[in-house]
Amino acid sequence: MSAALEALQQRLGYRFQQASLLARALTHRSHGADHNERLEFLGDAVLNLTISRLLYDRFSGSDEGDLTRVRAHLVREESLHRVALALRLPEVLKLSEGEARGGGAQRPSILADATEALLGAVYLDGGDAAAHALVKQLFGELIDTTTIDNWRKDAKTELQELLQGKRLPVPSYRIVATHGQAHAQTFDVEAAVPALQLSSMGSGRSRRAAEQEAARQLLDKLRAPPAR
Amino acid sequence: MSAALEALQQRLGYRFQQASLLARALTHRSHGADHNERLEFLGDAVLNLTISRLLYDRFSGSDEGDLTRVRAHLVREESLHRVALALRLPEVLKLSEGEARGGGAQRPSILADATEALLGAVYLDGGDAAAHALVKQLFGELIDTTTIDNWRKDAKTELQELLQGKRLPVPSYRIVATHGQAHAQTFDVEAAVPALQLSSMGSGRSRRAAEQEAARQLLDKLRAPPAR
Numbered sequence: 001m002s003a004a005l006e007a008l009q010q011r012l013g014y015r016f017q018q019a020s021l022l023a024r025a026l027t028h029r030s031h032g033a034d035h036n037e038r039l040e041f042l043g044d045a046v047l048n049l050t051i052s053r054l055l056y057d058r059f060s061g062s063d064e065g066d067l068t069r070v071r072a073h074l075v076r077e078e079s080l081h082r083v084a085l086a087l088r089l090p091e092v093l094k095l096s097e098g099e100a101r102g103g104g105a106q107r108p109s110i111l112a113d114a115t116e117a118l119l120g121a122v123y124l125d126g127g128d129a130a131a132h133a134l135v136k137q138l139f140g141e142l143i144d145t146t147t148i149d150n151w152r153k154d155a156k157t158e159l160q161e162l163l164q165g166k167r168l169p170v171p172s173y174r175i176v177a178t179h180g181q182a183h184a185q186t187f188d189v190e191a192a193v194p195a196l197q198l199s200s201m202g203s204g205r206s207r208r209a210a211e212q213e214a215a216r217q218l219l220d221k222l223r224a225p226p227a228r
Numbered sequence: 229m230s231a232a233l234e235a236l237q238q239r240l241g242y243r244f245q246q247a248s249l250l251a252r253a254l255t256h257r258s259h260g261a262d263h264n265e266r267l268e269f270l271g272d273a274v275l276n277l278t279i280s281r282l283l284y285d286r287f288s289g290s291d292e293g294d295l296t297r298v299r300a301h302l303v304r305e306e307s308l309h310r311v312a313l314a315l316r317l318p319e320v321l322k323l324s325e326g327e328a329r330g331g332g333a334q335r336p337s338i339l340a341d342a343t344e345a346l347l348g349a350v351y352l353d354g355g356d357a358a359a360h361a362l363v364k365q366l367f368g369e370l371i372d373t374t375t376i377d378n379w380r381k382d383a384k385t386e387l388q389e390l391l392q393g394k395r396l397p398v399p400s401y402r403i404v405a406t407h408g409q410a411h412a413q414t415f416d417v418e419a420a421v422p423a424l425q426l427s428s429m430g431s432g433r434s435r436r437a438a439e440q441e442a443a444r445q446l447l448d449k450l451r452a453p454p455a456r
Contacts, residue, residue, distance in 0.1 A: 037291060037292040038284065038290075038291070038292055038295070040292060041280060041284065041292040041295050041296060042280055042281065042284050044280075045273075045276050045277040045280040045281075046277060048273050048276060048277065049273040049274060049276065049277040052269060052270055052272075052273040053270065053273075056266065056269065056270050062266075063265060063266070064265040064266055064268060064269045067266070067269050068269060128356040
């Protein structure tokens, strides 16, 4: 095995039993028949499950919608591309001469796919536990520093979409009160959906924040299970 | 634990250590706060990976595109709904009275979601191996009887889409020869893309089959790695 692949295994914290799997994971389809696309198919699913489990444990109070949004953010090409650069995959990718000349080793989609293929290869070589440990190592910091609110859909947008889905008019917002000094004001806002005879209050340090809070409260009311 | 849940575990071939997980997996959000949506989030990913692995092993010669198409077929609502009926989930689902009166226990989307939630619960309770065994039990026959050609995209369609993506004209097909008796003829068809100076031959027992084969050959040429 080449020194470059030895170094990659150091960075991965994983040593392959089957070196051929590692080589295949790093081979772009332009290079030859034994390429990484099937491993990428598998790795994509490995990543999806491992990230799902990590998010499930970390955000124990979050609902499915929020978890799904955060997961989509974490498994997108940009995140995978960043991981590929941290692993220095451009140095070890095998591409056809044409692809290589065209800058293929720097192309985000090619690098993201190779990252997934590597995960698939580790999963086949070392099983669930090895793959889980690797995902945790590669994405752990990203997950630890993620706060779910960043990826929560804007509550006003969500409320509006939900009402439009029921063919109801958009909600109204009005400032009910303001408190405090000019530079440290708090706003109380009411969000109302007259057609449903529903309204909610929200408070915040800005009008926008108060509206968001009022919309979130209204959403919760709309989604509460019907009284039994 | 109720007799109905004991019977369900018999059908699953899995006995829960944490009965609360089983109960939660069967609770629709209309019934109360401790519902199955987070388990469904996890179960969806468990199903996706396990099916991916089973397909990867079974169709060792198939490319990523074909595997992805078959997977999408296997994990869609209709397949999950059928599994839910085989497990007799309508008998054990917990819904609000309103949902139950409205026929919620028979609704395909509710049943499909509960099937995924059950997989998520088994994964949390028994780990990867237990979840893998259950998916294999529930979907194994479906996978064993699936032939990848059923889910392969029609080659002529695929070729046309690929050429349109490159802003090239559609390919032409012509019968070059026919062999054999009237009731057992074989057709030889040529598919050509003059703009690329490419053509391929295909043979089949019908004109349509021969065209498909010729299109498949042309696709393979178009996708072959460039000569190095």
